[in-house]
Amino acid sequence: xxxxxxxxxxxxxxxWASFYPMLVAGALCLCxxxxxxxxxxxxxxxxxxxxxxGSELMARVVAQQLSPVLGQQVVVEARMGAAxxxxxxxxxRSAPDGYTLLMGAVPLLTNQLIYRKVTYDPMRDFVPxxxxxxxxxxxxxxxxxxxxxxxxxxxxxxTAPGKIAYGSGGVGSANxxxxxxxxxxxxxxxxxxxxxxxxxxxxxxxxxxxxxxxTIVASGxxxxxxxxxxxxxxxxxxxxxxxxxxxxxxxxxMPELQAVNWYALMAPASxxxxxxxxxxxxxxxxxxxxxxxxxxxxxxxxxxxxxxxxTAAFLRGEYARWxxxxxxxxxxxx
Numbered sequence: 001x002x003x004x005x006x007x008x009x010x011x012x013x014x015x016w017a018s019f020y021p022m023l024v025a026g027a028l029c030l031c032x033x034x035x036x037x038x039x040x041x042x043x044x045x046x047x048x049x050x051x052x053x054g055s056e057l058m059a060r061v062v063a064q065q066l067s068p069v070l071g072q073q074v075v076v077e078a079r080m081g082a083a084x085x086x087x088x089x090x091x092x093r094s095a096p097d098g099y100t101l102l103m104g105a106v107p108l109l110t111n112q113l114i115y116r117k118v119t120y121d122p123m124r125d126f127v128p129x130x131x132x133x134x135x136x137x138x139x140x141x142x143x144x145x146x147x148x149x150x151x152x153x154x155x156x157x158x159t160a161p162g163k164i165a166y167g168s169g170g171v172g173s174a175n176x177x178x179x180x181x182x183x184x185x186x187x188x189x190x191x192x193x194x195x196x197x198x199x200x201x202x203x204x205x206x207x208x209x210x211x212x213x214x215t216i217v218a219s220g221x222x223x224x225x226x227x228x229x230x231x232x233x234x235x236x237x238x239x240x241x242x243x244x245x246x247x248x249x250x251x252x253x254m255p256e257l258q259a260v261n262w263y264a265l266m267a268p269a270s271x272x273x274x275x276x277x278x279x280x281x282x283x284x285x286x287x288x289x290x291x292x293x294x295x296x297x298x299x300x301x302x303x304x305x306x307x308x309x310x311t312a313a314f315l316r317g318e319y320a321r322w323x324x325x326x327x328x329x330x331x332x333x334x
Contacts, residue, residue, distance in 0.1 A: 040274075041071070041098060044072050044073040045072060045074045045075070045099050045101065046100055047076050048079050049077070049087060049102075050086060053198075053199075055103050055263065058133065059076045062283065062287075063076050066282060066286055083111055083172065084108065088102070088111070091268060092120035092121075092125040094268050096271040097272075098267065098271055101129070101265055102265075103265065104263070104266040105263055108122050109315065110323075113322070113327070124269060125269050126268065126269055128265070129264070129266060129276055129279045130265050130304075130305070131264045131306040131310070131311040132263045132265060133296050133303055134236075134304055135216045135217070135263075135302070136217055136236035136261075136300075136302070137235045137236075138216070138240070139182070139212060139214050139233050140212060140223070141230045143228070144211075149233075149252065150252040151252070151253060161188070161189040162189050164191065165191040165210040166190050166191070166213055167193050167194075167202070167212075167213045168195065168198065169199075170194045170195065170196065170197075171332075173198060177331060178259035179214050180329040181259060184328060193210050214235070217243050221300075231246045233246065233249055233252045233254075234249070241297060242297070264311055265279070280307065288305075
């Protein structure tokens, strides 16, 4: 009886020899990535900031809290100038290894839409770690303006287009585009008076050089308390804990008038997911203690704990929403 020799398929030594180096390389890559993520960090971590004020204060709070839990010093590195673009560009070009982070804020999304020479893509070149805080803006009027509600203000603006002037931190600033949103929703026209900084715009409104300003609640509330300004509406879905008597935009009859500043810890794109998740988990823990929460609220902020994916979804929504406002208003910085 003759026995058939069994047919062996895909056993060519040459075939296996060609795959073997690829398999070994892949395994080594996975092991190296895992080991690096577990060892991270092995040297100091820096957080780049592009603005003085809220961005820098938030970065210092985060750095101070993260340093002991990471076992390495977390330092804040100021890269001021060019409306934040210097810091944003430096972060985008940094190695995606978790050792260079960025304190992201509204201009990270809007600058590309306003400035002609922006070298980074906010939606492509960064990955979010955590949305740390949102800070609602509010609309403040000089007491000489005969309007006590948002409805009265928009009616007054319709009767005299361009007569009411508002101050901002400059063309394309967060308070400029927030005012453009109000103009679009209310179908009115104000006169824009750009200042060098948002603080100077606030002083202009307080002194009566301009009629109104949109700025964060914490910046304007003391002027309201001493009678030098009048708070009209908070541009958020919920009332501000700093000024609980001020109605929300929805309560004032304009629910789409939403304009919040925000701060998010970011990393360069392609940073290993394990490092992003480690930083997120540690950030959630260190931002939770009551004393840290109190410091955030003293800045006018509402603490947040969104995951990297939830933060990414939030940023996509903000990018699309403000992109439309900027395009419709024709806002461009020369």
